[in-house]
Amino acid sequence: xxxxxxxxxxxxxxxxxxxxxxxxxxxxxxxxxxxxxxxxxxxxxxxxxxxxxxxxxxxxxxxxxxxxxxxxxxxxxxxxxxxxxxxxxxxxxxxxxxxxxxxxxxxxxxxxxxxxxxxxxxxxxxxxxxxxxxxxxxxxxxxxxxxxxxxxxxxxxxxxxxxxxxxxxxxxxxxxxxxxxxxxxxxxxxxxxxxxxxxxxxxxxxxxxxxxxxxxxxxxxxxxxxxxxxxxxxxxxxxxxxxxxxxxxxxxxxxxxxxxxxxxxxxxxxxxxxxxxxxxxxxxxxxxxxxxxxxxxxxxxxxxxx
Amino acid sequence: xxxxxxxxxxxxxxxxxxxxxxxxxxxxxxxxxxxxxxxxxxxxxxxxxxxxxxxxxxxxxxxxxxxxxxxxxxxxxxxxxxxxxxxxxxxxxxxxxxxxxxxxxxxxxxxxxxxxxxxxxxxxxxxxxxxxxxxxxxxxxxxxxxxxxxxxxxxxxxxxxxxxxxxxxxxxxxxxxxxxxxxxxxxxxxxxxxxxxxxxxxxxxxxxxxxxxxxxxxxxxxxxxxxxxxxxxxxxxxxxxxxxxxxxxxxxxxxxxxxxxxxxxx
Numbered sequence: 216x217x218x219x220x221x222x223x224x225x226x227x228x229x230x231x232x233x234x235x236x237x238x239x240x241x242x243x244x245x246x247x248x249x250x251x252x253x254x255x256x257x258x259x260x261x262x263x264x265x266x267x268x269x270x271x272x273x274x275x276x277x278x279x280x281x282x283x284x285x286x287x288x289x290x291x292x293x294x295x296x297x298x299x300x301x302x303x304x305x306x307x308x309x310x311x312x313x314x315x316x317x318x319x320x321x322x323x324x325x326x327x328x329x330x331x332x333x334x335x336x337x338x339x340x341x342x343x344x345x346x347x348x349x350x351x352x353x354x355x356x357x358x359x360x361x362x363x364x365x366x367x368x369x370x371x372x373x374x375x376x377x378x379x380x381x382x383x384x385x386x387x388x389x390x391x392x393x394x395x396x397x398x399x400x401x402x403x404x405x406x407x408x409x410x411x412x413x414x415x416x417x418x419x420x421x422x423x424x425x426x427x428x429x430x431x432x433x434x435x436x437x438x439x440x441x442x443x444x445x446x447x448x449x450x451x452x453x454x455x456x457x458x459x460x461x462x463x464x465x466x467x468x469x470x471x472x473x474x475x476x477x478x479x480x481x482x483x484x485x486x487x488x489x490x491x492x493x494x495x496x497x498x499x500x501x502x503x504x505x506x507x508x509x510x511x512x513x514x515x516x517x518x519x520x521x
Numbered sequence: 522x523x524x525x526x527x528x529x530x531x532x533x534x535x536x537x538x539x540x541x542x543x544x545x546x547x548x549x550x551x552x553x554x555x556x557x558x559x560x561x562x563x564x565x566x567x568x569x570x571x572x573x574x575x576x577x578x579x580x581x582x583x584x585x586x587x588x589x590x591x592x593x594x595x596x597x598x599x600x601x602x603x604x605x606x607x608x609x610x611x612x613x614x615x616x617x618x619x620x621x622x623x624x625x626x627x628x629x630x631x632x633x634x635x636x637x638x639x640x641x642x643x644x645x646x647x648x649x650x651x652x653x654x655x656x657x658x659x660x661x662x663x664x665x666x667x668x669x670x671x672x673x674x675x676x677x678x679x680x681x682x683x684x685x686x687x688x689x690x691x692x693x694x695x696x697x698x699x700x701x702x703x704x705x706x707x708x709x710x711x712x713x714x715x716x717x718x719x720x721x722x723x724x725x726x727x728x729x730x731x732x733x734x735x736x737x738x739x740x741x742x743x744x745x746x747x748x749x750x751x752x753x754x755x756x757x758x759x760x761x762x763x764x765x766x767x768x769x770x771x772x773x774x775x776x777x778x779x780x781x782x783x784x785x786x787x
Contacts (some may be wrong), residue, residue, distance in 0.1 A: 220770065232660030248616040252628060255613040255672055256601060259631055261630025262669045266646030324542030327535070339546045345773045346553060347730040349615070349750050350766040355560060356758060357567055364555065364569045383640075397549060406591045457733050470643035472733075479645050480737070490640040492765050499639060 255307025267496070276452045278486065285492035296474070303471040306388055306460070307453035311400075313393040314449050318400040319442065325401075326408035332367035337405075344398040355391040358384055359463075391459040396452060400445035407441020441511055447506040451499050471495055553770050560763035567758070575778065576765035587749065594739075595729055595746040602667040602728035607721040609668070612673025616707070617676070618683040633673040639732045643670070648737035657721050658740045671724035678723060682716025683709075689714060719780040726776050730769070 224491060277285040290296045321340075325333045358364045359381035366378040381387055411434060419429040457472035464470070469477075471491065481489035555569060562571030582588050601767055617625060625643055635643060647666045648657065656662030686709065694704040710717070732747045739745045746765070753759055 241580070245622060248619055248622050251612040251616040251634075255609045255632055255676070256628065256766055258609070258665065258669055259634060259672065262647055262650070262666060263634055263643060264631075267638070267642060268651040270642075270646055270649060319546065320538060320541045321545040324538050336542075336546060339550045342773065342777065343549050343553065345777055347732075347747065347766075347769050347773075349730075349732055349747055350769050351552055353750075353754055353758075354556045356754065357763070358552065358555065360567075360758065363567055368566070385693050393711070394548065394552065394693060397545075413576060417624060423576075429734065451637075455641055457641050458751070462751070472639065473757055476647060476736075477639050479648075485649065492639070496642055499637065503637060 267492070270485070271493050273486050274489035274493050276291060276486055278484070286486045287494070289316070289487065290490070290494070295520040299469050299471060299474045302385075302468060303307045303454060306392065306468070306470060307387070309389045309449050310392045310396055310453050311446055314388065314396050314400040315442070315446060318397055318404060318445065322401050322404040322408055322441075323438075326411075327407050332449075340398050340401050343394070344402075348458050350394055351395055352391055352462050355387070355459075356463060357396065359387050359390065382463055383467070385464075385468050387465070388460045388468045388470075392453060393462045394451045395456075395459060399452060400449050401441075402445075404438065404441045404445045407444070408438050411437045437478070443506065444512060445503060451502050454499060455495055523749050556763050558649035559760070559766040562763075565760060566628045571761075572743075577781070581761045582764045582768075582771065585761070586592040588761070589745075590742075591744050591746040592751040594660070597747065598663045598667060599725045599728040601664045601722050602671055605664060606668045606671040606675050606724040607717065610672050610720055610724070611679050611717055613716040614673070614676045614679035614683060615709075616679060618688070618756045623757045635670050636673045640670075644737040647734055651738050657738050658743050660743055662738050663735065663743060663745065664728075666725050666738060667728035667731055670731060670734065671727040672724040674727060675720035679713065679716050682713040685714050701723045701740060715783040721763075722783075726773065729772070742784045 262312045273281060274286050275284070277283040290300070323338055325340075327410075328336065356363070357379045359367075360383070361378045361380070363382065365381060370378065381390070415433050415437070416429050419433045420426070424432065455472050456470065457476065460468050460470040461473050461476075462471070474494075475488050475491045477497070478491065559567070559569060559571065561574050561576070562568065562572065563573035563575035563577065613628075616622065617629060617632075622628065643666075645663075651657040651662050656665070688709075689711050690712075691704045693707045695701065699707065730746075730747065732751055734749045735745045736751060739748050750762060750765060753762060
């Protein structure tokens with residue numbers, strides 16, 4: 216607000232001589248900035264806000280066109296919907312848990328390595344991040360399916376006689392999604408671990424703490440905010456994930472997003488599909504909002520490191 | 522950094538950590554490596570390592586009119602998305618960076634909304650809208666939808682470039698008589714051009730790899746490569762997809778390296 220302050224200064228010195236001109240200038244500046252923003256905002260508004268608002272409106276009417284909460288009541292009444300929600304949360308929990316178990320040691324190792332080595336290792340995290348989800352799902356299908364690599368290896372080695380069912384089921388979905396979600400946990404966690412002051416750790420060790428105690432009492436608590444942001448983003452992304460469960464679930468693992476696709480494309484039941492979408496969005500925003508409120512951080516930060 | 526290595530823990534004591542970390546890195550990279558190797562297999566069976574080598578899956582990819590058409594559609598859409606999203610995102614980032622506008626927070630949230638909103642909802646929403654205004658199965662519709670998804674990445678990338686740039690330089694140029702646009706073009710843009718190029722590359726790859734929204738709004742003549750791949754994967758495991766996947770992996774590597782090189786040039 217520099218020009219506004221200058222305006223006040225001018226007004227104090229010689230009346231309101233150029234205050235109006237400066238105020239007009241500031242207004243012109245604001246209009247200019249708004250003009251720069253408007254194409255992007257307009258596009259987002261038309262493609263995202265209007266259709267979603269419209270769908271929300273539709274979800275409030277039943278199939279006969281009467282105003283009702285039937286689309287939402289169904290979620291509590293029909294067993295198939297309840298099953299979908301349970302499956303979705305179960306997958307999200309398992310995937311998030313697997314990401315924490317795999318991602319924490321990796322991020323910790325990266326944060327302790329010299330910067331040069333760490334940046335080489337980071338390529339292995341970032342490259343899959345930027346590889347198409349489809350490509351990675353296909354890779355896991357090749358590896359895990361009945362006649363896939365793991366089964367043929369194990370049979371050749373004589374470990375098993377019957378192929379294990381690794382794909383087209385719950386396990387396959389969890390493995391494939393863990394691979395896709397892992398970078399979303401590792402990148403923010405690594406970034407936050409890098410900001411932990413090593414002097415704190417050194418002080419702990421100077422005072423006689425063992426390396427394990429230093430880690431447990433100093434490093435781990437300081438890394439929790441980064442871990443939390445990774446966990447939230449992974450969990451939220453899992454809830455609405457479509458591609459991997461659709462391809463690797465073998466039709467047995469029906470997740471939330473697949474349910475939405477089925478109700479709208481297959482059955483053209485827009486009201487029901489829209490209601491699912493509204494609840495999904497509400498849960499997503501609630502989780503992100505809760506996280507932001509608890510930690511005062513924005514979970515979208517992960518994207519800037521992409 | 523020296524401060525890290527001076528912690529009194531030897532690397533030997535950490536061997537377990539390095540072992541575990543390396544395993545996780547392998548988990549991350551192995552699928553891509555396996556697909557690249559498999560794409561040169563000579564057999565339809567999934568064998569690893571392949572018993573004989575050939576380029577037949579690449580021939581089947583490049584020889585198929587359907588795959589070629591889908592690839593051309595995807596490239597066209599990605600290029601147009603890049604051309605549209607980059608200036609829009611740069612302009613928005615510039616305005617946000619000045620920061621004098623009220624409600625910058627709300628504007629930011631709106632512009633980055635497509636990162637938070639579940640992509641399946643965006644897909645259904647755009648399909649719902651496009652069906653009413655006749656934009657389904659059109660290149661224009663795809664470009665618009667992909668631009669919305671690419672916009673946040675351009676905004677965030679350019680914004681991070683602008684944050685490390687001293688805006689006063691532009692003020693100097695303007696006080697010396699340049700108008701706003703030429704001050705931006707001649708003073709600011711050359712200094713943030715690497716962020717702009719990175720943002721453009723991110724926009725390209727976001728569009729090229731986009732699956733879910735394309736599933737809903739593309740079809741017929743405008744079937745994108747990812748949509749065709751998705752449908753092919755639903756039916757059966759065709760090794761042609763290994764060849765296509767390898768091409769996509771190479772594309773990712775090339776674009777990422779380009780973004781990296783440009784990023785370092787700053």
